[in-house]
Amino acid sequence: MPRALFDFAQASAAVKAGGVLSAILRADKDSFYIELETRESGLVELGTSNGRERRAFRDPGQALKLVRQLGVATGRFALEGWDANAPKPRAWARPDQSADMQARHECAERDAEFEADMRQALAEADDPNVEKITHEQAMALLDTKVAEIQEEAKRKGGA
Structure with missing residues (x-):
């Protein structure tokens, strides 16, 4: 029977309610997973936000940051499944x-x-000290600039 999955919000609520005893950082080939040891349900895995699968970490440091963010102060490692020589998985595009x-x-x-x-x-x-110009002068300058741009566009288009 598959273990229950908690998303981050559920795991955070369980920690705040005092229902989580410790965290386990479990390695499996080239990925790391977080399991929470709860008072009532035994081991619960941290899942993705949509709750469909286990939340995988390529970097154990990122997993530990999340455990700390959850507020879990104690835990242990299960590294027997870790293949330290496994190639790093490609980053998600x-x-x-x-x-x-x-x-x-x-x-x-x-x-x-x-x-x-x-x-x-x-x-x-x-x-x-700045020389100010009237609205009419500004509009005349703008009209001249627009005419220059249109002339340049005609030359480029006709060439």
Whole structure:
């Protein structure tokens, strides 16, 4: 019969309620798993957040960090199943997370540039030594710049 699985929230609640006696860091080939020794249910394994399978760790240090995060102060190791010479498993690819993080970083860079521009503009607005131009002059400069860009685009498109 398979052991019961606790996700992190369930394990944390069990620890806080005083139902967990200790943790066991169990090795199996190239992965590490956390088992919790409970007062009522015996051994319970730490599972994934969806509760379908055991939570595997490639690095025992990460597993120990999680045990400490749970608040379990005592435990033991079961390393008989560990193959220290096993190749490291490939890291999980998360292209969706990668693209999301890249977009967030780009957005943060644009926000920082915009904020710096606004701070500079506000400082210049208060500086009496800065030459100020009228709205009409600004619009004329902008129209000239737009015309230059359109002319450049026509040249590139016609070439």
